[in-house]
Amino acid sequence: MSSFIKVNNLDVQYSRGRRSLFEKEEFFKAVDNVNLSINKGKIVGLVGESGSGKSTLGRALLGAKEFHHGSIHYNFEEGSIDLSNLSKKNLRDFRSKVQLIFQDPYNSLSPRMTVRDIIAEPLEALGMTKSKSETDNRVIEIAQKCQLNINHLNRFPHSFSGGQRQRISIARSLVAQPEFIVADESVAALDVSIQAGILQLLKSIQNEMGLTIMFISHDLSVISNFCDEVAVMYLGKIVEYAPKNEIFLKPKHPYTQALLNAVPSINPHKKNIQKTLEGEIPSIYDRPQGCVFQSRCSKVTDQCRQNEPSLKKFHNHEVACINLDD
């Protein structure tokens, strides 16, 4: 079976501007040579520290950030789309099939629009409905699915709590019936008791609609609970990609291991965060030669400083490290 999304050798660059008029514009890579394939109906967690390129990768997948090298290929039900050569018409089709759920339910909803209008906007913008009553029906249907009170659809966002606002965001993202969703830190701003409800909702809708989700988060406990597969990013590279159980029970990459060691355990009898990673993620401007993780890795060798490891199949994992042993 061919995968739903196939990313090959993807580079995404940002401009750093030029130092003076006479010098060339400088670029740096936020996403560096990423290869990734995602199967249909999976929830893929994307985890890493700030500055690792998680959000940039997510945006590139949505066609919201242009990329400079490599390819992104989608196999939608109605045919496949290659993001590197999209016509205007195809772009419109593509936009209806992918959606983003934002982090902050306070800033991502227009305060001047009613909830009904917020949810209906994608349908109207993409011209997916023929009449107002059809739009209303679609809005009501998705609002019910997202457990919103449909009698409150004419209210404005300010009269809703954080959890309810995130339900509105989700309804807006799903109303055009996309096949792929990028959820970028979508529960990070919520209290745990509310967060659990939103995760439950996302999971049940994902099941029902057969959605594929890329779930970007820095919170490993949430990822461990919610996702099927996990990709770990560091300085623009995916360093490990494996099914959830493998990542959390048998992490292979030294960075994945260090990340897991830093997550506090809720069991007070088990003091676990003493052995922690030192230093910080290097600036993206001074990407080192060789392995990106060398400056903080406990197993670093001379080899690591010279050769850049690529993702290799290792048991059920894909790992980018040259020092793997069983």
Add this chain to the structure above:
Amino acid sequence: MTLVKIENLKIHFDTDEGQLLALDDVSFNVDQGEILGIAGESGSGKSITAKSLMQLNDENAIYDQNSKVLYENQNLLEFDDEKMIPYRGKIFSMVFQEPMASFAPAIRIGDQMIEQLQIHEQLSDEAARQRSIEALTSVGIPNAKNLIDQYSYEFSGGMRQRAMIAMALSTNPKLLIADEPTTALDVTIQAQIINLIKKEVQNRNMGVIFITHDLALLAQTADRILIMYMGKIVESGTVFQVLTNPQHPYTKALIESSPNIENFQKKLLPIGGEVPLLKDRPQGCVFQNRCSQFINNKCDKDSPLIKEIEDNHFISCHLHHE
């Protein structure tokens, strides 16, 4: 030995909607060398409690007459701004959640540290600068001699939080109040900061009030925990009592809803409903509308009293008042 004792702390906020009760009869103490964790969701009153110690709440806060914040047998709530100066940065010190917002962006980090030192102690510029450099070095900032002249935006998030802690510790406080000190940080940096705070507590024998919404973080740091909900302490005890043998339905529900990396197959159970607004504070138990063990005609009538169910383990719930 008890360092600070809070007794019957009760605060109303004077708003357009009337006087709203925000803290209701909060009593606890912090010992020397102890990390006291305060946990609860947004709006539970954690930060208001902490700010009361330094009288840093907004001007519309009205403290109840019987409320006391006792330090060395004096009630700090009776002090005016002048008398409070030593308790704002010297005897009590605070680390805030957002290090970017808590440093002035246009003043060098060093100058901010020196200013604070000179307010509280008679120090020459040179001596204050030296103390600041030492403080920065002790929290693991390399090359502090040069970095002290930088601005906060030139620091990474982790460095900024270290500098914040260095600044808070430079006056040798007796009590450190840390309000969500790692919430904005990555897990690896969070672990570094936590280990730093724990080390300093041991070295200095100071007390710490550690405020967070993350129970796992408290499991790894705190000696005792208070669980707050709508301005009340609903459960308190040692970290082991509260987290491994929780008794209040809210504490239990909070643990049930928290994802756990060691048990990732666990089904998360959200707590139904939402925290009521302050103006809709219910009669009786504050948790009644979300509680799975709600007792009709009891929980909606009487406010439960605080009861000690085992040594030093307190809860406030009708289920334990037979």
